[in-house]
Amino acid sequence: MPENPISSNEGSQPDLDQELEAAVSLYEAGDEAGARLSFEKLAELGSAPAMTWLGYILYFGRGVAADKAEAHRWYSKAAVAGHAEAQHGLAALLDEAGDREEAERWVRKAADQGYQPSVSWVSEADAYKMLKDKRFDEALPVLRSAAEAGSAWAHEVLGWMCWTASGVRRDYGQAIEHYRTAYDGGRDIVARDIGRLHLNSGHPEIALEWLRKGIRKPISSLYWQYAVIKRHPHLARHPDELDVLLKQAAAAGHAFARRDLALRMMKGHRQFGTRLQGLCAWFGLFPYILRLVRNDENDERLK
Structure with missing residues (x-):
């Protein structure tokens, strides 16, 4: 994502610099509409930092409806003028649009300037x-x-x-x-991995704490919470937590959780379902046999 641009530009005219500082002060004081008018005036006079600010404001919709086409136009003008922050912002826009090659070209220009x-x-x-x-x-x-x-x-x-x-x-x-x-x-996507590492290191309590933070990888985090409590029942927060986690992970589509749930039903654990339902669930796992064979316990794909 484009960052809030730096509001200075080596070689710009002193009077434009002063007006630019005033426009930035308006923006920082919350007068986004007033700041935009000032940036537009300065941009028309050729100020690359002002163009960059306009690109930023239009991209994120600060005090105005977001307009990525207009953001692209202003970022492009400033980028061609050699403004590093604009080159970075333009690269981010292009990358988001899927034009990786052009994005890389512009971001390398900005990197060459030390941004x-x-x-x-x-x-x-x-x-x-x-x-x-x-x-x-x-x-x-x-x-x-x-x-x-x-x-x-x-x-x-x-x-x-x-x-x-x-x-x-x-x-x-x-x-x-x-x-x-x-x-x-x-x-925060790494919370699940921190949890697994602590489990491998023999610290199930710390592992569970981290796995419960794993909201960016919720399917496998649910499964691993279940796996930890299955091995260490005393860590459950309430008597039914193991069963609840297994159901949630299976419902989310984790193949290993679905396997364990099917086995529980076939073994007669009626809180999960009947033996017949377990058998049907077991046969229903065949489309996912490759995922089970690959032993991918971190699979995040839904069903």
């Missing part, structure tokens, strides 16, 4: 390509550099590498540390 969000974007994109090709040795220094610069995504990937021994020695402690940093940086 840090673009530098991080380029580093992450390069690392991702290396990871896809399993060039872990090449990706590692890029990821470490990005992590040191504050990339939560890079910490997430480093956590995965430490967990799976992909290009580095397996180290659950390091994996948890990277995942925690990623979580603190906004990558």
